[in-house]
Amino acid sequence: MKIKKIFFIFYLFFSLLQASENKTELLEIYKNLRCLVCQGQSIADSNSDFAATVKLVVQDLLQEGKTKDEIYVFLISKYGEWIVYRPTFNKNNLLLWTLPYFIFIVGGLIIFYIIRKSKNNRAN
Amino acid sequence: MKINISKIIIFSFVIFFLFVFWQGLKKNNSYDTKNLIGSKISSFQLPDINNNEQYISEEKLKKNKYTLINFFASWCAPCRVEHKYLLSLSRKSKKIKIIGVNFKDKKNNAISFLEELGNPYYFVGKDLDGKASILFGIYGIPESILVDNELTIIKKIVGPIDQSQYEEILKLIK
Numbered sequence: 001m002k003i004k005k006i007f008f009i010f011y012l013f014f015s016l017l018q019a020s021e022n023k024t025e026l027l028e029i030y031k032n033l034r035c036l037v038c039q040g041q042s043i044a045d046s047n048s049d050f051a052a053t054v055k056l057v058v059q060d061l062l063q064e065g066k067t068k069d070e071i072y073v074f075l076i077s078k079y080g081e082w083i084v085y086r087p088t089f090n091k092n093n094l095l096l097w098t099l100p101y102f103i104f105i106v107g108g109l110i111i112f113y114i115i116r117k118s119k120n121n122r123a124n
Numbered sequence: 125m126k127i128n129i130s131k132i133i134i135f136s137f138v139i140f141f142l143f144v145f146w147q148g149l150k151k152n153n154s155y156d157t158k159n160l161i162g163s164k165i166s167s168f169q170l171p172d173i174n175n176n177e178q179y180i181s182e183e184k185l186k187k188n189k190y191t192l193i194n195f196f197a198s199w200c201a202p203c204r205v206e207h208k209y210l211l212s213l214s215r216k217s218k219k220i221k222i223i224g225v226n227f228k229d230k231k232n233n234a235i236s237f238l239e240e241l242g243n244p245y246y247f248v249g250k251d252l253d254g255k256a257s258i259l260f261g262i263y264g265i266p267e268s269i270l271v272d273n274e275l276t277i278i279k280k281i282v283g284p285i286d287q288s289q290y291e292e293i294l295k296l297i298k
Contacts, residue, residue, distance in 0.1 A: 036263045037263055037264055049228065049254065050263050050264065052254075053253065053254035053255060053257065053258060054258065056253055056254075056255055057255055057258045060255065075258075077163075078157070078160070078166075078258060078259070078260075078261035079157060079261055079263070080157065080159045103137075106133065110130050110133065113129070113130070114130070
């Protein structure tokens with residue numbers, strides 16, 4: 001009897017854990033989807049008809065076993081890149097993805113160059 | 125003359141960002157789903173508004189030379205405005221068949237709507253929760269999609285069909 005109770009508690013615990021994980025994943029997807037009929041709102045923030053429908057479709061696709069990226073690809077094929085807040089990496093937005101790293105490196109080099117120069121000046 | 129590398133780099137960045145912003149300002153910000161033109165419609169299955177056991181799928185559309193898939197609802201005021209064009213299209217041309225997709229509507233209201241204004245559709249499917257509309261890239265109604273017998277989208281009309289769009293459809297299916 002005790003073993004059954006322990007199993008039941010474990011089952012309940014893992015079910016709740018799984019449900020909360022699914023909820024987090026859903027929310028993450030909703031937050032990355034733009035509500036196309038709203039002003040600056042994500043699907044997660046909006047109560048519009050369009051947002052409600054997209055939420056249902058995302059839930060269905062997740063239940064079918066589709067991954068997050070597959071869901072984005074599906075929605076991009078229907079509504080274009082505009083529907084996702086975080087654009088996918090492609091040749092059109094190569095600069096968007098690489099420029100921050102490039103600026104970070106170049107900025108670091110400039111700072112390094114300035115510090116080295118001022119040190120040399122002080123030494124002289 | 126000593127060249128200041130840092131100044132050149134900063135100046136280049138300023139010029140680059142100004143160029144990017146200038147390009148951004150030139151871009152049209154109004155959103156539409158015209159990018160779907162030329163692509164094929166997804167496979168779908170819509171139950172008949174009167175009979176849950178009867179369905180229409182993309183396979184049936186292949187039999188028509190052209191099909192106009194029109195999303196409508198009885199609660200949608202602009203749908204009333206475009207209805208006369210749909211009726212006219214169904215009467216004027218035998219090359220085009222019109223499918224109505226009743227979007228998030230009550231069956232009785234949809235039937236009354238068609239009884240009042242006339243029925244231009246050869247099939248009326250229902251999309252109670254709106255999920256099927258996502259397959260067609262719909263984000264509001266009325267919207268219409270013109271496809272050929274290869275299921276390629278030829279035209280997508282967001283909003284009610286007006287006189288010019290009506291004439292354009294007639295031209296496209298000539």
